[in-house]
Amino acid sequence: MKKKQIVLRTLILVMATVFVLVGCTTSATEPSASDRQPETPPQESKVSTEATAPAEAAYEEKVTISHNITDAEKQVDNALYTYFSEKFNVEMQYIPMQFGERHEKARIWASSGDLPDLLWMDLNENIFSEWCGWVDSGLFAPVPSDLKAWPEIANLFDSMIGDELFTRNGDCYALACMRDMSSQDFTVCMNIVYRADWAEKLGMRKPDDVYTWNEFMDLIKACIEQDPGENGAGKTFGISAPQWYFPDMLGIYQTNTYEWGFEEPFFIVIDGQYVWYPTTDEYMTGLKIAKQLYDDGIIWPDNVVDTNSTMYQDLYYAGQMTAMCQHATIANLRSGRDRMAEGFPDLNREDMYQIAKVSSPLDDKFFWQKQSPCYWSANSISAKTSDAQRERILDMWNWLLTDEGMRFRMYGLEGTDYTLNADGSVELLWEKNANGVYIDPYPGARGFYGRPVLNDAEYALLNVSIPEADRIDGNKSWVWDWENAHIGKVDYNMLYASTPNKDTLGMFVSEVKAKAIELLINSTQDSIEADWKAWTESMMPKVQLVLDDLNNLDFIPSSYEDLIAHMSGED
Template structure:
């Protein structure tokens, strides 16, 4: 499973960063003023004599207590001879914090597991360094072994250089990550079935509010992994893309696969009708006001109240919102439900169409005096042992086992590994969970040992629960649209400079007006044209043109 729990700050790690807090980034470079001697490639420790210190920016999670004292961190220090100092940002604010750091003179050696603006900080400013000369068998043998099955050119920027190592996370259930969970216990008590259409959905919400007047029929969060309930509901009307691949904002740009043209979904009639449907739900009291502002952790608090006040909630995985160990009864009350069908028959499941390869996984800055050592440190994550150790803990035989005898994977073939340290959403300090990068090609993910009779509502059964829900409820509706996410889009530094502010402004206008239309603060029929005009004035046509240019450029290069 892609254990996405990157939502809330870890105590002491993600407080608002100031320049004084980052002063250690530069001062730690005393250890790296000259090149250190490294051991032979693929052997450990990496550093031949003593240790070296490096600083790293990454994303924090609520279920990792303290990276500095984490068991896996200590394991890596002993294994590699490299001691990391961590600078972190939460799921909701890491981008702003990283930009602030990179705009100062005190930035870290390594940027790990988040995707910075490489066009700006790499291609244009040179803060993030090109890695072409360092991507060798000597420095990154595991990485090259993984990448032989993928197109490494995806990681090249517009100047033709490579500034990052890729992340490979070919996660089946993540490729249909936008899911809605329904409290089946409540439905049974009410004597109704799981709704399959927009009309049935409204009727169930109405009956639920009669059954539980103080309840929340539909819960969601503005910040979280597929926690926006409105995006799921929109599947009955149109396809809602993920954030922009170029600027990491929600500008609703998608590609029409029939024409290879970039369009903006938030200007379409279908999107408008979807907003009207959500407005109807809001007017009947089915939608909680906090859905438009709260974090995933705040939604989790609502869902876990003793009286089970929530009927539906949006989340990429149930385990983000309910812990299968500490609250198993509630956990068992919920099940995933298929997309609902709209008035004209539209029924779309969000789908990620690439193979799980993305650039920006590991970047090295010009502060790093030993990029070879940094890359060899990162290269461990690209081995099976490295991925298992970071995800589940470093103790073979206790946390995981390779090639377990007599076990089969989810694909029915002999299992490649077995996870012994079952996943829990509770705070722990043994492993990094999803911090940093995930290196999990499709065969590897499907090779996790799985008891075919496992209880899907046990901690050990989460992968099966998500796999079955995806296969049965979401995959059948993944091809019901000609629209798709623009999953990889490399812009030049000039395009980034010209359009990044526009992208932010467009995203802000779309989000603010969507909430206003859904809540009735604005009348959608009388103010729709004004909304479209505001987007035009904000530069949406120019933004779409820039995306089209970048899209055409990338596709013409791939054909050469």
């Protein structure tokens, strides 16, 4: 009996150890590229020298391609995936990841030599210099310089400057997910959405939803005090923002009259030299305005503790927030309005989620908008992939950029999800909900198909699955900004410069935002200027190192045109 117990315990111990060891090994669902594919140095790849037939050819050899993606479980086991995998004779092995861990995962994979065959990353300024190091270490295969076999990719590269950004030592190492807004120079849709129905109710709505700064803040105050949503005393709030726009979108952006903008308080060129924007008078003015909004109760007091950027929307959709800063793309307009309509089916869907144009607090005629980088994310092909894998990736990419590929991505399968009329228009076969809005049969399943280009503005305009009112309003707002607003430009030269100190210390973005938030809450109107100056001075030993690097760059742009000319080699 005792012996049996001993044997049993030993068995359990051995099994537990085996399970632990098995758990530590690479699992079947998270394949290692190196385990599956022969190693082929990038310079020996046929892809880089010979163009082969694109997608439409039949594929005899089945290839497997691993790729990191969010919502991995939604990408397979659906009709879209079945069609796609059969068309390209490919098995996609999706490696699950969370958006918030994208950089950590990429670092781990790069360091352990276990990169997916096609690595997705947002490749922003925080990781760009590391990515350059990975390229120089030979971790990625170059995109072929001759793109004749993949004309859609070539066209996309021609219309953007993304390939220049990702070119190192003469080769391009990323298939960027381009933004589709090249026709308007990548102007984005950073805006304030608000309860136009409440403004209407209070008799304060302005024609075309265009407000001066004071008019809009008065409207918010009136909503908080008069409670047009009938939430009860103290339950209607002012304006909120996601962390990435807080508190910048509440006065700091709008006081930046310089040519250079972008989302964060970076370094900008003034009189031919880079300066740290937080040390300028303009930034101080903006910070004081944001402070006043906070003190007046216009900014939602708990915005600062919403570090995951979830609650700021919840209160809006619960009918308790008057306005919120939002990336008001057509897709966001549609989803925002749908959510409002679900919660308040008796109210007007569009008026509950309308875009307001709000002037600068300094000038009633000055409106501010920003440009975004020309790409949203990028995909790099592992150097360990075979020629067949690389060709298949490029074929898939090319097809996804064709009209047919875009329809596949937006609507699904021809004959099942849509029909194509003789005039080229699309008739959607999706079901509609009670509000007459189409129900997406493949929610969250298009992750990979959207990789080549962000369906942001121009493509979204054509997307008939989105209600027409949303497309009209989104486009109107986009065009309005283009025609009326000062567009802060992206300084690619500064953003993607790789210098020893910038690569080590970064651009102090999180530090600046954190301090601004801290002073917004813990400082006073009288002391905020002195507090801010004291802090920026305390930061200067570090900041100056980066500033010196930037001011010693070979090129410092005098204007945006100068920058673009330099990047395209025309200067």
